[in-house]
Amino acid sequence: MTIQIDSSLELRQLKLSDSTDIFNTINSQREYLGKWLPFVAYTQELKDTENFVNSVVNSPEEKFEYTFTIRKQNQFIGLIGLKDSDKTNRITEIGYWLSEKFQKQGIVTKSVEKLCDFAFKEQRFNRIEIKCAVENKPSSNIPKKLGFKFEGIERDGELLSENIYTDLEIYSKLKSD
Numbered sequence: 001m002t003i004q005i006d007s008s009l010e011l012r013q014l015k016l017s018d019s020t021d022i023f024n025t026i027n028s029q030r031e032y033l034g035k036w037l038p039f040v041a042y043t044q045e046l047k048d049t050e051n052f053v054n055s056v057v058n059s060p061e062e063k064f065e066y067t068f069t070i071r072k073q074n075q076f077i078g079l080i081g082l083k084d085s086d087k088t089n090r091i092t093e094i095g096y097w098l099s100e101k102f103q104k105q106g107i108v109t110k111s112v113e114k115l116c117d118f119a120f121k122e123q124r125f126n127r128i129e130i131k132c133a134v135e136n137k138p139s140s141n142i143p144k145k146l147g148f149k150f151e152g153i154e155r156d157g158e159l160l161s162e163n164i165y166t167d168l169e170i171y172s173k174l175k176s177d
Contacts, residue, residue, distance in 0.1 A: 003068065003118060005110050011068035011080060014056055018069050021076035023049035025099050032100045034161055036136050041161040056081075066118070070098065070111055077102045080111050082119060090126040092119055096142075109142050116146070120175045128173050131157065133166040143171035 003011040023046045026033055034040035043049055056067045067081030078098035085092040094115055098108050112130070119125045130148060132140040144150075148171035157168030 001066075003114050005114050008073050009107060009110060010071050011111060011114065012071055014053060014067040014069060014079075014081075016050070016053055016057055018076065019050045019053045020046065021069070022053065022079065025076065025078075029100050033097060036133050036139065036160070036166075037097055038158065038160050065092075066123075068111075068115070070096075070107065072102065072107065077107070078111075080108070080115055082115070082123070082125075085125075090124060091129065092123075092125045092127075093129040093131065094119075096139075103138065109145055112142055113146055116173065126175050130171045131168040132171070133158065133160075134169055135166070140169050140171075143173070146173070147177060148173045149177075 001013040005011065023043065026040055026043050026049070030040055039052075043052075056065070059065070065082045065085055067079065069076050070078040070080055078096065080094065080096040082092045083095045094112055096108050096112065116128055119128055128148075130143040131154065132143070134140075134153065151170045151172055154168040154170055156165035158166050160166055
């Protein structure tokens with residue numbers, strides 16, 4: 001499945017063959033990505049990424065969550081997807097990360113907007129959440145730009161590398177918003 005964003009950007013459903021691109025991006029940007037993404041510290045070799053991708057692609061239907069590569073002119077530049085979905089209550093969360101050299105181009109904002117359309121219209125979710133580390137301003141600017149409502153702070157909501165917890169800002173958007 002592919003979700004077209006514009007003439008040069010698309011979200012393409014994650015495939016096993018994406019593992020090398022994902023690992024190489026993480027491996028070449030450890031310091032940058034590792035500041036806010038706990039999994040970077042545990043991604044030490046290609047096999048770690050292959051195991052992650054395999055767990056997503058081959059998850060049982062009842063636990064399946066849509067994960068997409070973000071591509072610019074068919075080049076891998078990041079990941080975005082639905083996570084921690086509660087299908088009974090029709091609630092999901094969007095997580096994302098983007099390669100450093102593609103920052104500040106509106107790519108993630110456009111990607112989140114399209115993924116929200118997909119989640120609300122095609123997957124019939126009623127509520128979408130985005131959680132961002134309090135100090136990660138570039139990430140928290142995205143839900144603000146897209147009209148998500150700030151709901152509060154989840155204290156020590158995520159364990160980063162070196163056993164340091166960070167507080168998370170919680171944003172949400174309802175289908176009726």
